[in-house]
Amino acid sequence: MSDLTLRGLHKAFGDHVVLRGVDLSVKNGSLLALLGPSGSGKTTLLRTVCGFERASQGTIEIGGRQVESDEIYVRAEARRIGYVSQEGSLFPHLSVAENIVFGLPSQQRRARHRVDELLELVGLPLSCGDRPPHQLSGGQQQRVALARALAPSPSLVMLDEPFSSLDASLRAETRQAVADALAHAGATAVLVTHDQSEALSMGHEVAVLWDGRLIQIAAPDVLYRRPVSREVASFVGEALMLAGVAEQGSARCDLGRLKLSDPHASGPVDVMIRPEQIQVAVEDRDRSELAEDNRCTAYVEAVTFYGHDARLNLRLEAAPASALAGGLAVYARVPGYRAPAVGTRVRLSVDGEVVAYPH
Template structure:
């Protein structure tokens, strides 16, 4: 497998309306990178430029040590880039069997033998008995696995996946995601996944590239991205966030949740502080004298855990994440304490601090 290096990649579809504005991205050989961002941020356009379905206005794409787009001469055609592509809906040929789809791009000898098809079906966790079925006889998850097997069949140097799980229900999505991850890891493939699903990106990728308005704003491993986001927009996008007005003095933020230590060396003065909902701890007010008291505004129960909406006296509603047992009731008063430090960011440029970020 090969590395991928994108340098200064730019693309516009209309004059003065850039979709990508000079993206730099490096994907090490054998690694898995997720391109994460809201709809319209340029994720799929970046993937299409890498695949060779479109040509960039500026910048280069290098796969391994081979320049495939940009620079002198014309771009290398998509079919000659040695890149496997898994589209959003699988894109299987309806008139071919599973075996026919997987072997479509293989040499004639390998198509006749059939051993490569059986090997790939096993690799993606499918029974070899499915080889003679038509795509319409498969579930959505099975179709996506066949699409991955087809992409891996010619042993490409790079595999690109364009939101391959978006049409699947939650249970099937998780099952298919695990199968795809295992298959890619087994082959040592270099892979790039486009997604707007934060959980998908954080759980699957070695590194996550966050795009916003056609630019790469942060590239790092999933844990660092969640714990140390570049800014509050990134923080709110990659997970639920509690953002509060604060005054920082000597490394401590004084906010609606009391005095909270701040990471790093943020200077004294006004700030916006970021906490994650799982950092908030709830207890009986009588057992925590001096703690901030909030009223339970509502509880969203998810089984394994729950989101508790807390109404603070001077800061509106924020969220806490708790395990799914012994949950407080709406209207109940609880003491709120914070576990761990907060991150501090500069106040809004307008001088007005934002209200807390509460997910819909």
């Protein structure tokens, strides 16, 4: 497999600009998750890298070989890129084995080249090879599509939201199988998705595309804990924004004085807190669980129960270090088994560092 490098990539359809100077590098053998809202340019970027669309400006290199620039254009079929679409796009009149070898030379197709190896790689029984695709589940069909993409030993594998049509339980199982197969094959891959949990759980790095621009590329934990903007913070998971004042490495807000992950900010700020950072203790039962400083009291107004966790809508009774006299609405995530009842008086504190965005 090969690395991928984009420099100054632009793409426009007439007067409509979709990609605006994208610079991106994907390391050999790694999986990059390309994350962004609908209309951000994700699919256009994928199609341009694959050669399905011609870039308006910029260069594309795969394994050090330039496949596109102002002077060079290598056709899609010569770029050696494996492509897995959202639907899988298997041929219904061909068996699973025939689908896997479809893009290979005729001699290898007749010999069912690497079919057993690839079925095993994607976690399917060898008996699937002679079955038609419609006899497989949606998740199994996506694994066959991956096996077909890997069959010609491509330089790069591109996955275009391949799990979006699957139900929740099948999606998680198929994600893991695909991630394991790509890792075992040593594949360099780009996963295009709008699903934050998918990007964070699968990507070695996550790149956020926003209005045609890459605004942050980072490891999943860094992206989640230290998003570069309010927009990224709110898009990648839930984010509570509170007005505050930053000084000397901390920020004062309605939930107390909180330590900043970036101590350079100062003056009026918006403090970003993840809801799971808010520690909730029932006033009487859990008094000893929270430190005496940097805590406040609130009442539980609503509980949304998800099983493994619950979302609490809270109304502050008192807001320390704030111009407000109380009554601010906030929300928190707690383990489902610890969710207090509506009307319960609780104490709140914030665990860990927070991020501040200057006004």
